[in-house]
Amino acid sequence: MRAVTPPSVPERVSPAAADDRTQLLPGAPREIERLLALGAVAGGLAHDFNNVLLAIQGFAGLAKVVLQAGGGNERVLSYLDEIGIAGERAQFLVQQLSALARGRPLRLDAGACQAVADEVVAACTANFGAALTFSIDVDERLPALAIDRSHLHRVWFNLARNACEATQHTGKVLLSARRPGLVEAAVCASCRATFAGDFVRLAVSDEGLGIAAAIRDRVCEPFFSNNRRSGHGLGLTAVHALVHLSGGHLQIVDRPGGGTEVVVFLPLADEDAAGAGADG
Incomplete structure (x- = not known):
């Protein structure tokens, strides 16, 4: 034991x-x-x-x-x-x-995003079959983030699971993470707040049917699901809670040619954010 x-x-x-x-x-x-x-x-x-x-x-x-x-x-x-x-x-x-x-600060060490993405892809492959093609595009130079490792795993896994369902378990799903520079006057898709600053941009994109404009404002509501067969309506609710717990925000982007990209903007850990401000 x-x-x-x-x-x-x-x-x-x-x-x-x-x-x-x-x-x-x-x-x-x-x-x-x-x-x-x-x-x-x-x-x-x-x-x-x-x-x-x-x-x-x-x-x-x-x-x-x-x-x-x-x-x-x-x-x-x-x-x-x-x-x-x-x-x-x-x-x-x-x-x-x-x-x-106890109010301890959340932190994901620099360079850990790649390992978390690998874990999520392995879990999705085991759960959703081999008909899907998963890709990972993570910048190796990402700084430490203000999120716990297990929370990031749950965020990425929930988004990847939604992408798998949107593609009906066939097609391509991409997990990506990069630092785009300063974000200016963006609007969060779940809390509707305007946000700006230095973030790391994590995303999951798929080639599915997309999210209809009529329901886009509701996808983060508890128990709301567009998948009547297997959806439980808590995946994006959990993503919303964990991302905002870290001080982050969400956006939903239509992909050219079909499909959806759900983007998570995560703030840097305190010392990295302070360093970035001093450099600027």
Whole structure:
């Protein structure tokens, strides 16, 4: 059985510390209090859920030991291995939730985009079949980004899954990432805010049917899906949440000749953004 290190319990926030944190958050005092309360609840849930995961993994490990002692069924043993792997992934997500509750800054190290893109393509190939052709175009000189690695994986995977469904699991899907320079007065497709600044541009493009203008304003709404057979309507909602958590924005672009490109603009990590400003 794999050894598991549980994430630490979220720190309690004193009233004085909470007052200091409210100075860093824009918005009405009542909204700020609600966000801080949600952070405290998320931290507590992460701790409790981690205890549940420990029990699941512990008993799965014991079941494997007992089964092996009795000669074991290889198929059942493989199922128990999968339970252990899934439990480890869930614990990693719990650790991320705990970190968010404590307000730790999100960061993806420079050069890590290529590795995440490779992981996403491998997962999509395994899940959506070999009839699709995946391509990756990632600039090797990208700086550190203000997003967690697991969050970027989920963003790219959700966008790639949507692209696979749009192409009906045939055709080409491209994952790209580059630094286009300063973005000026662009409008976010999900929050409708105007944004500008130094971003890294990540995108997933496909050769599918595109997104009709009549529903484009709704694609990030929870449970809205244009795919009646397999869509659950949460993919772009999750993308919206994770991207905006990092201070980023979205755009949806029609490709010439058909298809769609969903673009994510992610800000640089604090030290890289400061360095870029000093150089300018």
